[in-house]
Amino acid sequence: MTRSFEKVGVVGLGTMGAGIAEVFARAGLTVVGVEADHEALGRGRGNLESSTGRALAKGRLSEAEQAEILGRITLTTSLEDLADADLVIEAIPEIMDFKRTLFTELDRICEPSTVLATNTSSLSVTEIAATTGRPGRVVGMHFFNPAPVMKLVEVVHTVVTEDGLAEEVADLARRLGKTPVSVGDRAGFVVNRLLLTYLNHAAVMLENGLATREGIDTAMKLGVGVPMGPFALLDLIGLDTSYEVMCVLFQETRDRRHAPAPILRELVTAGLLGRKSGAGFYNGEAPPTPPAAGKPTVTSVAVLGEGAEEFAARLGDAGFKATTTQAATDATEDADVVVALSHTPVIELAARLPHPRRLVGLHLVGDKLAEVASTVLTSPEATCAVEGLAKIVGRVPVHCKDRAEFVVDALLYPYLNDAVRMHDSGYATMDDIDVAMKLGCGYPAGPFETIDTLGLETVRDGLRALYAEYRDPAFAPAPLLDQLVTAGVRSIRGLS
Ligand code: CAA
Numbered sequence: 001m002t003r004s005f006e007k008v009g010v011v012g013l014g015t016m017g018a019g020i021a022e023v024f025a026r027a028g029l030t031v032v033g034v035e036a037d038h039e040a041l042g043r044g045r046g047n048l049e050s051s052t053g054r055a056l057a058k059g060r061l062s063e064a065e066q067a068e069i070l071g072r073i074t075l076t077t078s079l080e081d082l083a084d085a086d087l088v089i090e091a092i093p094e095i096m097d098f099k100r101t102l103f104t105e106l107d108r109i110c111e112p113s114t115v116l117a118t119n120t121s122s123l124s125v126t127e128i129a130a131t132t133g134r135p136g137r138v139v140g141m142h143f144f145n146p147a148p149v150m151k152l153v154e155v156v157h158t159v160v161t162e163d164g165l166a167e168e169v170a171d172l173a174r175r176l177g178k179t180p181v182s183v184g185d186r187a188g189f190v191v192n193r194l195l196l197t198y199l200n201h202a203a204v205m206l207e208n209g210l211a212t213r214e215g216i217d218t219a220m221k222l223g224v225g226v227p228m229g230p231f232a233l234l235d236l237i238g239l240d241t242s243y244e245v246m247c248v249l250f251q252e253t254r255d256r257r258h259a260p261a262p263i264l265r266e267l268v269t270a271g272l273l274g275r276k277s278g279a280g281f282y283n284g285e286a287p288p289t290p291p292a293a294g295k296p297t298v299t300s301v302a303v304l305g306e307g308a309e310e311f312a313a314r315l316g317d318a319g320f321k322a323t324t325t326q327a328a329t330d331a332t333e334d335a336d337v338v339v340a341l342s343h344t345p346v347i348e349l350a351a352r353l354p355h356p357r358r359l360v361g362l363h364l365v366g367d368k369l370a371e372v373a374s375t376v377l378t379s380p381e382a383t384c385a386v387e388g389l390a391k392i393v394g395r396v397p398v399h400c401k402d403r404a405e406f407v408v409d410a411l412l413y414p415y416l417n418d419a420v421r422m423h424d425s426g427y428a429t430m431d432d433i434d435v436a437m438k439l440g441c442g443y444p445a446g447p448f449e450t451i452d453t454l455g456l457e458t459v460r461d462g463l464r465a466l467y468a469e470y471r472d473p474a475f476a477p478a479p480l481l482d483q484l485v486t487a488g489v490r491s492i493r494g495l496s
Contacts, residue, residue, distance in 0.1 A: 433448065
């Protein structure tokens, strides 16, 4: 018989718990929200009021509707009030001991038929289930921040989940207006495994001084079209949660890319947890502003590389003396700066020039972004001038070091590679991974759609370049990707 979920309990009313309670209440279910004490309950009430208040302020909700939603949510400090709930979902901190204690209590209190769910981001659902006398009725129900907005729910089943239960929970997610993706119990599931690995990589890049925090955020937003750059997103998720997810991932994989970037530990230890504490990578909620570009004080510019003619013509229209050249030699002698349009590092080119201080690499990404790469020989004046030139041709400049794949591709390709490996491991289908990344993170395209758009060979070659530069085995192209390129296959999604 199919269960009917009408009364649900939500334990923990932090950002996620309050959002989840709101989602259930909006769908017409009766909700009991539980917090540890009256102070925490007050904060939970505040979270509920501000989230629905936001919708009210935007005219998406009337006052009566807000009152109706909040009226469906009863707040309590007693777990005993969950005894007759059809489903209880926990959203307490990501600490296994806390979860085990809670689930032991819930198992004692709730009817044997009650389904117990965890919103854990990465901890083992199997381990949580094993603390109860009903492991077959314990599942993961993983929402995404902000829960009222993001459309994805990962429904996590374990090897002992009762037949049919995951599908019933998926139906419940649909009733909430969400799209469920059903996954097995593996650290990070689909989204966090891919997303947090990428976010951690961005933090490592920041520590290595490849580009600034604002630069990396701007580059990913403009270059890939993600709704938030990695540091703004880390602040939204919470740096403590992100750090804990990375620790769990590392514990399972021992992959050094999953070792949390030291800057995460430092910020968390300092109490800078992101939006929830008021400050993290950014202070407050101010969106990152694109880095300022200096006014170009140069008059003559030599341009070389693919697209040089068009670029020089644009500069010519803007009043510069712009010439193109194929060779980085004497032809550049008289130029104030030399712009090398390139998607690969330009130091070899610079080293061949009579005036290497004047050479700056410029990687045009999409139609909005220009990555401005200065080598160890480039002068600050030349960098500043080329940033200004990029602006003149209508692009936002992001300054970075002269490293393989610069910023956007260096972050994007390993993420795409991880998605290919995930699919190839049999954990999830390409469709599920694409859907999960689009609906869980608001990405404009899923990783497999992105690979098809960029071209398999481009991605494979980019990964080879990253591997050659950093020698990280994880950057070596996934064997499946390599073989598809060798076989001349043009669409990875065509395989599914
Ligand atoms: N709570 C409730 N609603 C919110 C909200 C919040 N915190 N933030 C935004 N919204 C609502 C707004 O009210 C607005 O609703 P309407 O369309 O009904 O008016 C809508 O979301 C869009 O908001 P804005 O126009 O203010 O802002 P935006 O267009 O910049 O979108 C965003 C904000 C939805 C957060 C968007 O930037 C986004 O999709 N970011 C990516 C978020 C993401 O990746 N989340 C997953 C994180 S990983 C995770 O959560 C899993 C884990 O375990 C760690």
